[in-house]
Amino acid sequence: MATTGKLGLELLQNNAANQTLANLTFASLNQIVQLSIIDKDLSTPPVSPTDEAAYIVASGNWGTGSSKAGQIAWWSASAGAWQFIVPKAGWMASVLDELDANGIAKRYGYSGSAWALPEASGGGGTGGAAVITESTTSRTAALTDNGAYIRFTNTSASTLTIPPQSSVSWGSTAEVHVRRGSTGNLTLTPGSGVTLNAPSGGTLVMTERMTVTLKRVASDVWDVIGQTVPA
Incomplete structure (x- = not known):
């Protein structure tokens, strides 16, 4: 059976009438385009x-x-x-x-x-992480935060929660960048069943001008990369 070069779609022979083959070709095009x-x-x-x-x-x-x-x-x-x-x-x-x-x-x-x-x-170019200013004291990361740079500006104690895979369909390359842009502690909080691996010698608490990247390394497992409050 002859096929097209780019998409590998099967071609009807001269004077052939094959509805099944034609429908399969259209179905394949429906997926590929x-x-x-x-x-x-x-x-x-x-x-x-x-x-x-x-x-x-x-x-x-x-x-x-x-x-x-x-x-x-x-x-x-x-x-x-x-x-x-x-x-x-x-x-x-x-x-x-x-x-x-x-x-x-x-x-x-x-x-x-x-x-x-x-x-x-x-x-x-115009690439780079989108900047999100978080002025409240509590944020739960969402799928739209993937790749973003989140700056916490509230002066009171604040939390950032990383929800589990069962709540948010995190991709295998997901990462979130976090900056403590004001005074007061910012605590990185794992959701149910989530593990946050603190940096060497550090905790999951950030103070003013500390910046970390939360990198997903497995389902419900994230590495915290950067500076946090010493253990």
Whole structure:
């Protein structure tokens, strides 16, 4: 069967009428154009996927006889089965559970062997972390805080809580930058089941002009990088 060079879509033969093949081609185009991925970190398929929901397979065979790692899996409700698309070098995908500071899904590119975030471009562009001024004494981090620089300016004792993965769908590359921009302690607080690893010789308490980065290193595990109050 002949296929197109870029997308690998099967072509109908001359004078052929094959509705099933044509519908499958349209379904594949429906996935590939404006490719939106729900999650790219799953090694087993979700239990109750919605029709046309698409994922990048992290590892495993997803119920088939061979590894589907790196492939695009989408659920066909009409077929009651997963459909798989092998990506090609240069394809881009928006991963909906990984948002930047503006709430926009991060774009991953396929190198020909793996999916990865593009390198940040230099040269004085408009990139960089969004600055968020927090004037209250209590904040619970949200998905939109991923990659942001949060400055706590209230002079009273304050807290920043990192909620668990069950509450916020943190991506594998999530990080939050925090600055204590005023007097009074700022306490970094783990949510239920969350571990915050304090820096060497430090605590989870910050005072004026201290700055840290909270880096997600595993599900519900974050490293605190920077200066905090000595233990």
